[in-house]
Amino acid sequence: MTLDSHPGDRRRLQRLWLAASALTVAGVAALFGDASGETQAGKLAGGPILQPVALRESPGDAMRERVQPASPDAAGIVATLPDAWPEVPRMRLRYSHALSALEHAEAHRDAREPSASVDAAPVLNEHAFTVRRGDSLARLFEAAGLARRDLAAIVAAGKTTSMLSRLRPGDRINVYTDADNRVQGLTLERSRGKRLEIGRDGDAFRSGVPARPANTVLIERASANGDDGVELHKPLPSLVRRSVEVRRGDSLYTIFKRNGFPLADLDAIVKASKDTRELRRIVPGQRLDFHLTRDGSVSKLVHYLDETRTLRVERNGVGYDSEIVDVPLDRHVASAAGVIDASLFVAARRQGLSNNVIMQLVEIFGWDIDFALDIREGDRFTVVYEELYKHGRKLRDGAILAASFTNQGATTRIVRYEYPDGRTAYFTPEGVSVRKAFLRTPVSFARISSGFSLRRKHPVLHKFRAHRGVDYAAPRGTPVKATGDGKVEYIGYKGGYGKTIVLRHGATYTTLYAHMSRFARKLRRGQRVSQGQVIGYVGSTGLSSGSHLHYEFRVRGVHRNPLRIKLPKAAPIEEKYEQHFLASTRDLVAHLEIVSSTTLAADERRVTDTD
Numbered sequence: 001m002t003l004d005s006h007p008g009d010r011r012r013l014q015r016l017w018l019a020a021s022a023l024t025v026a027g028v029a030a031l032f033g034d035a036s037g038e039t040q041a042g043k044l045a046g047g048p049i050l051q052p053v054a055l056r057e058s059p060g061d062a063m064r065e066r067v068q069p070a071s072p073d074a075a076g077i078v079a080t081l082p083d084a085w086p087e088v089p090r091m092r093l094r095y096s097h098a099l100s101a102l103e104h105a106e107a108h109r110d111a112r113e114p115s116a117s118v119d120a121a122p123v124l125n126e127h128a129f130t131v132r133r134g135d136s137l138a139r140l141f142e143a144a145g146l147a148r149r150d151l152a153a154i155v156a157a158g159k160t161t162s163m164l165s166r167l168r169p170g171d172r173i174n175v176y177t178d179a180d181n182r183v184q185g186l187t188l189e190r191s192r193g194k195r196l197e198i199g200r201d202g203d204a205f206r207s208g209v210p211a212r213p214a215n216t217v218l219i220e221r222a223s224a225n226g227d228d229g230v231e232l233h234k235p236l237p238s239l240v241r242r243s244v245e246v247r248r249g250d251s252l253y254t255i256f257k258r259n260g261f262p263l264a265d266l267d268a269i270v271k272a273s274k275d276t277r278e279l280r281r282i283v284p285g286q287r288l289d290f291h292l293t294r295d296g297s298v299s300k301l302v303h304y305l306d307e308t309r310t311l312r313v314e315r316n317g318v319g320y321d322s323e324i325v326d327v328p329l330d331r332h333v334a335s336a337a338g339v340i341d342a343s344l345f346v347a348a349r350r351q352g353l354s355n356n357v358i359m360q361l362v363e364i365f366g367w368d369i370d371f372a373l374d375i376r377e378g379d380r381f382t383v384v385y386e387e388l389y390k391h392g393r394k395l396r397d398g399a400i401l402a403a404s405f406t407n408q409g410a411t412t413r414i415v416r417y418e419y420p421d422g423r424t425a426y427f428t429p430e431g432v433s434v435r436k437a438f439l440r441t442p443v444s445f446a447r448i449s450s451g452f453s454l455r456r457k458h459p460v461l462h463k464f465r466a467h468r469g470v471d472y473a474a475p476r477g478t479p480v481k482a483t484g485d486g487k488v489e490y491i492g493y494k495g496g497y498g499k500t501i502v503l504r505h506g507a508t509y510t511t512l513y514a515h516m517s518r519f520a521r522k523l524r525r526g527q528r529v530s531q532g533q534v535i536g537y538v539g540s541t542g543l544s545s546g547s548h549l550h551y552e553f554r555v556r557g558v559h560r561n562p563l564r565i566k567l568p569k570a571a572p573i574e575e576k577y578e579q580h581f582l583a584s585t586r587d588l589v590a591h592l593e594i595v596s597s598t599t600l601a602a603d604e605r606r607v608t609d610t611d
Contacts, residue, residue, distance in 0.1 A: 124176045124184060124212060131171040137164050137317030138299075146175065148295065150183035154198055155318045157205040163188055163196050165318040176212050185211025240292040248284045261290065265298040269313050272320040278311050279303060307395050308388075330389040331398060335595045337382040344375060354397045357385050362444055363532070364414055364426055365405050367436040370563065372446055372472070380406040382596045384588065399424070402585075402592040413592065415585040419577065429589045431573040431581055437505070438567050439483040439531065442513060442551050443538065446472035449548055451563065468559035469512070469552035476547045478538040480513055482529045483553075491525050497550065498542025501535055512552035515544045 127144045129135075141151045155164065167173075172189045185199040199209030244255055256266045270276050282288070282303070291300035303311040308329060313322040336351040348358045361383060362371050369375075382405075386398030404413040414426045414434050426434045450471035482503055489510065490502040497514035501523075504510050517539025529535060540547045553562040573581050 124178060125181075126212075127175040127177065129173040129175070131167045131169055131173065133169050135167055135169075136315070136321070137167065137173075138315045139317075140173065141175075141317070142293075144175065146177065146181065146183060148293065148297075151317060153203070154183070154186060154205045157198055157207055163190070163194070165316065174211070184213070185209070187211045242290045242292065244288045244290065246282045246284050246286045246288065250282065250284070252279050252282065255288065259290070260296070261292075262297050268319050269298070269301060269322075272313055272322045275311060275322040275324050276313060276320075278305055278324070307390060327390065329395065330392075332387045332389060333384065333401065333591070334387050334397075335382070335384045335591070337380070337595055337598075340375060340379040340381070341377055344371060344379075344381070348381070353383065357383060357397050357400065359444070360385075360400045361403060361405070364400060364403065364434060365412060366439050366441065366444075367434055367567075368412060368440070369405065369407050370440045371444070372441065373448055373563065374407060376408050379408070380404075382592060384591050384595060402588040404592060404596055413589075415588045415592070417573070417581050417585055420580065427573055427581070427585075429585065431578060433571055433573065435531075436567045436569075437484050438509070438511075438553075439481065440562075440567075441472065442481050442483050442511075443472045443474050443478055443549055444481075446474040446478070446549070448563075449473035449546075451561075469514075469550050470562050471548045471550050472538075473546070473548045474538045476517055476537075476539055478549075479534045480516060480536045480538060480549055482531060482533050482535050483511055483551075484509070485531050486511070486529060488523060488525050488527045488529065488535075491519060491523060493541070496543035498544060499536070499539065500542075503529065503535075508556055510554045510557075512550075512554070514550040514552075515539055515541050515548060517541065 127146070129140050129144075131140075137155075138148075138151060141148065168190065170191065174187045175183055176185045177183050183200070185197070185205075187198075188196040196207070197209075197211050198205050198207050199211045199213070201209050242259065244259065246255070252266060252270065253263075255261075256263055270279060287304050289300075289302040289304075290298055291302075293299045297315075299315050301311075301313040303313075305311055305324070308327050310325045310327060311322065312325055313320050315321075336348075336353055338347045338351040340347045344362070345358060348361070353361075361381065365371075382403060383400060384402040385400045388395045388398045399416060402413070402415045404411055406412075412434075413429055415429055416424060417427055418424050428434065448470060450467060484503070484505045486503040486505040486509075488501065489504040490500065492500065494500040494514070497512075499516040499519065500512065500514045501516070501519065502510060502512050513536060515538075516536040519536045520534055523529075523535060538547055538549050544550075551562060553560050553565060555565070
């Protein structure tokens with residue numbers, strides 16, 4: 001069988017010639033039986049003669065372009081190739097002999113120069129990723145050391161790249177880069193066969209262009225996150241962290257301008273989500289931390305809203321993600337007890353209670369006790385509450401956990417219960433909710449200036465007429481609360497009532513709030529309100545002789561005395577929560593009993609010593 005009779009043999013011989021290029025001249029002469037080759041072998045002493053270049057299909061003179069001399073001494077041999085090449089097909093080599101020679105040449109080449117390879121096609125590196133929770137394309141690119149300009153170009157490829165902005169755990173991403181670490185293409189594979197492929201098209205990227213062009217050699221690189229759950233390369237930290245304190249008159253724009261941050265990043269940050277609206281309300285003294293990348297762009301922004309909340313804005317590849325994070329605090333249990341001799345406020349402050357705890361106490365027992373009208377000298381209170389600490393420093397008092405109040409000889413005890421879903425509410429130790437359908441008063445700590453009466457001389461008109469409500473004297477601007485859940489039936493100016501709100505609570509009850517100075521912002525007719533929600537502020541509009549709130553309570557349209565009417569009974573805790581309630585509040589009830597009994601015993605000893 002001759003090489004002339006099979007065109008494929010000629011191609012195989014070309015492969016044979018290129019594979020032998022890493023050998024010595026003696027190796028080439030052995031393969032082709034060329035005596036002149038042996039002579040050259042003596043000159044080069046086994047050094048490499050030829051280096052392969054891009055393979056072409058046509059034989060003949062083009063062989064000059066297939067091989068290049070590896071040294072000046074080899075140039076003479078390379079120059080003889082055009083003359084020698086036509087003789088090659090007539091060398092009647094057996095096919096099996098040529099194949100054996102090829103295998104021998106490749107093995108000999110690998111043994112001498114393991115790193116040598118036929119550079120017949122571009123070489124691409126493959127970076128493989130498996131997306132985990134919290135990953136973004138920007139984070140993966142940064143972990144692999146890939147250029148952000150390539151990331152930006154990929155993101156700008158079109159709407160088809162939207163999958164990249166919504167990565168899901170388990171997604172598999174392959175990124176292909178050239179020898180200069182420039183991204184040439186990217187693939188994303190998702191469950192159920194969804195696949196995205198993006199390839200380089202000049203300086204841009206296009207969806208549908210092959211991510212890995214044909215005739216390329218692939219070198220696999222370690223992924224940025226191993227499939228075995230062990231991170232091979234942690235995300236690279238930002239190179240610069242700059243802390244900025246907000247000055248008087250500052251806005252986010254002036255901060256970016258003063259520090260030289262890209263204004264394009266500012267625009268993307270403020271448009272990230274509703275959370276970033278907090279950045280429009282920065283105040284002097286607050287701190288902003290900027291994490292910057294190599295090119296000076298903002299990788300992450302941290303805004304400390306207060307001592308317990310932090311806004312985090314972080315680049316995600318196509319923009320920014322944002323979230324408000326609650327800073328975990330240490331919670332300590334504290335307690336206090338006292339006896340009222342002048343007012344609840346004075347007695348509670350004497351026991352070291354903060355205004356926050358005092359107001360909670362008033363709100364919790366406000367369904368049963370009118371603290372402006374019902375408090376008597378000798379009434380008692382006991383409170384078990386939380387103190388919130390951060391890094392060993394007390395920030396403030398937290399929620400009341402348990403409390404008891406003795407008013408005119410009647411004692412009421414409550415405990416705070418947290419439902420399995422995180423909701424909280426107050427109940428008696430027996431599981432009866434302290435929350436009634438209505439609060440006793442719409443204004444906290446207000447003095448009653450005029451009660452419910454069917455015949456009263458009007459302070460402005462000086463005529464006797466019925467006063468079908470209760471007047472609470474309070475400073476202008478004092479918040480007015482809805483006494484029950486309901487819907488705004490009327491809001492506006494109502495004759496002698498002045499600025500008035502009427503709330504409907506189901507089919508039976510309505511409440512009226514008059515003489516207000518202004519209404520709560522955005523409150524509208526038909527809007528629903530919740531019990532305790534601020535709906536307006538005390539004023540003196542209409543026929544009024546001074547700053548106060550006029551409050552009416554109606555049952556099926558009939559005026560009733562708000563101070564005397566029996567309010568609907570509270571509902572017990574749902575049966576499915578009973579066991580959980582008893583188990584989770586048992587210790588609180590015991591703690592409350594200990595504090596109450598200890599305080600009572602101390603008071604009795606003090607009375608005995610006085611006697």
